[in-house]
Amino acid sequence: MSRLTALALLFAAALTLAAAAPGSPRACHAGYFTCANGLCIPDALVCDGDINCLTGNDEKNCTRTDDECFPGYFLCANGTCIPDSLVCNGLLNCVNGNDELDC
Numbered sequence: 832m833s834r835l836t837a838l839a840l841l842f843a844a845a846l847t848l849a850a851a852a853p854g855s856p857r858a859c860h861a862g863y864f865t866c867a868n869g870l871c872i873p874d875a876l877v878c879d880g881d882i883n884c885l886t887g888n889d890e891k892n893c894t895r896t897d898d899e900c901f902p903g904y905f906l907c908a909n910g911t912c913i914p915d916s917l918v919c920n921g922l923l924n925c926v927n928g929n930d931e932l933d934c
């Protein structure tokens with residue numbers, strides 16, 4: 832590899848790094864979630880069932896696992912929560928129907 836090629840590669844790498852820094856969304860402090868409009872809300876308000884970001888994106892892409900449904904709610908296999916009263920009621924309320932399994 833010639834010295835010129837090495838310099839060109841270094842220059843390209845520097846450009847790539849520089850391009851990644853600006854334009855990235857403004858980060859909130861640790862423990863805070865960044866709303867799409869740049870507002871910061873405490874992590875505890877993310878996926879709590881109430882919309883706290885004006886944009887509502889704190890309640891989007893909420894993938895719940897295990898026992899993360901509110902008390903009195905059943906966790907579907909796709910991560911949504913349905914009221915316990917809908918479990919084993921003869922109707923499929925979870926997308927994949929797992930509320931009607933093991934009845």
Ligand SMILES: [Ca+2]
Pocket residue numbers: 876877878879880881882883884889890
């Ligand atoms: Ca929320």
Ligand SMILES: [Ca+2]
Pocket residue numbers: 917918919920921922923924925930931
């Ligand atoms: Ca059901």
